[in-house]
Amino acid sequence: MLEPSKFKTGRRAFLSGLCAAGFVPATGWASVGSPRYLSAAREASGTYVIVGLGADLSELFRVVLPARGHAAAAHPDRAEAVAFARRPGVYALVIDCGSGAVLHRLNAPQGRHFYGHGAFSRDGSRLYTTENDFDMARGCIGVWDVSAEYRRLGEIDSGGVGPHEIRRMPGSDDLVVANGGIETHPDSGRAKLNLPTMRPNLTYLSSAGAVLEQVELPELRRNSIRHLAARHDGLVGFAMQWQGDATVHPPLLGLHRRGQNARLLKAIPQVQRRLRGYGGSIAFGADKQVALTAPRGGLMAVFDTDTGKMVSLLDEPDICGVAGAEQGLIFTTGAGRLGVSGLRRKAVDLQFDNHLIALSADL
Template sequence: MQRRAFLASLIAATATPRLTWADAGSPAFLAAAKTHAGAYVLQGLSADGETLFALPLPARGHAATAHPTRPHAVAFARRPGTFALVIDCATGTEQARLTPPAGRQFNGHGCFSADGSVLYTSEVVAETSEGRIGLWDSASYTRLAEWPSGGIGPHDIKRLPLSEDLIIANGGIATDPADRRKLNLDTMRPNLTRLTAEGVIADQAELPGALAQNSIRHLALLPDGTVAFAMQWEGDPADPVPLLGLWSGGVPRLCPRDDADAFVMQGYAGSIAYTPVIDDIAITSPRGGAVQVFARDGSPRATLRRADACGIAAGPGGFVLTDGNGVISQVTAEGLTPARRTELSWDNHLIALA
């Protein structure tokens, strides 16, 4: 009888269809937002910006990551974070609420392994800002292990295409665990770190000494494995420093603009994306109200203006852009065009699911 019961349960389990992203409406993007009533939500958006689902968050969100096959989104709190919420976007139910171990804080970003079995989270040791990468089993969302990130204050984290290696943006800034006050601006050393599937540092690069206060924050991956990275300048605001860099091993290559265009960004790149549609890279500045577009080799193409623009991702015609005033815009080779107005204040990032 026990064998019959086991076989019956096995048949039932295999007969139950596994939900996919199609069951959640096949969203093209995920984005955190704030409603006019002051509530925080995670939105699933179609390719043209239509809302497919809106799920509540317990506090302000930052970025999100999507499971490669299951319709699970992990929404991360704004750093220093105390929650990462795993949401089944097909059913609208909370699957798990991850809490960092004692003495750790989430730092806004994460990604999945290629097969989706492991969730990686960027974290810091609260008292020192030493970087950690948390590993979580995605079947049970229990903690498996943690690795050193290779630096101070890791933020964005990406898995390289066709690989299990991770790229970490170690921002270099030590912060007060309670109020985010920056503690080491005179001695910060941001870096890019490549970790193997075993958590071993395979490669690492720092910026030149004169740019050591250019915090490496966000990442975009090009098809050949080149890492495009966006920076935020913590030095003298009168210095027009580059905010985009490219790295494929060895010394990073920085991509300056002329002084006038550099000052438009006010030393701050809030997000970055690459689109294969027009083979361009874009960085955004909510402080400057600007989007700067570069060719794949880092040469400048255009500076476009949009108030409080920050979230950006590859879209059907080039890029899709979100801003804090609720507008979703298209950025193409022809320029920037507002496409949809919403009753939301979009947060920092627009995450493409493809």
């Protein structure tokens, strides 16, 4: 996807990260055209924007932004998002998505930095942020009181190292965390410090921090669990990024339901090689579909969640954003293409960033 850029922090810095964890009711976005999808993007001029897309993929709004962020958490009741700095960022901005105004600034406590993702509680009163306690090499989840202008209440343990994405489980306040297993430290930039000993896991937490369940893949401990999708019936999908031998092509997509073993989905060998060990985004679609995008390979592989078999493959350079739709799956690419699975595609004057978020009241 887009190459990282060096930039100065602006008043609305990192709003481009709006396309991240969490779903919001479309009614909360009525003032900006009630979009069905959101994505960060970059114009040909290099200007960063956030765009709202309708069900027919028409552009409903475009907000010019001064900088690029990583991801964000969207409030469940109003058009408000917490946009995070790219790892290892130490602040986040609470944005009024209608006016673009910065409502609050969140600062990571000393000895912590954000990993770029967060999730709201079901009622919107709490915000949970993935963080690194970097001197102790410990993952933690920051807890913030939304009603008290996002005052920090404390933190809970993430259940592992390197928590990347966090999601709230459908219909509850339980959380699921992708602990990527990779140790980092700000003094070393984005260097990966523990690859020989990394142990990624999928951890389910109560809102109070109790570990409800954990899933590890000991035979694939170099497979960093990074991104998540949660289906309405509680099925969780997770996308992985391989940190091992480049000649090995392990599964990059997993499915898990509480109380059961994880299932790993893998394409036929010639397709699996083309994924290049990197799962970019994941989403559930209609008809029991789950999609994994591989921007390095320029592919989207779609699997049947019942059989685990790959049912379709889409070739699109730099494809990464994906979201479920009534028609199947919506995708976006860093080359400025978007479409509905393989049925309808068009090009626009934007380079889309990594994630595409569907606005929904289902949760």
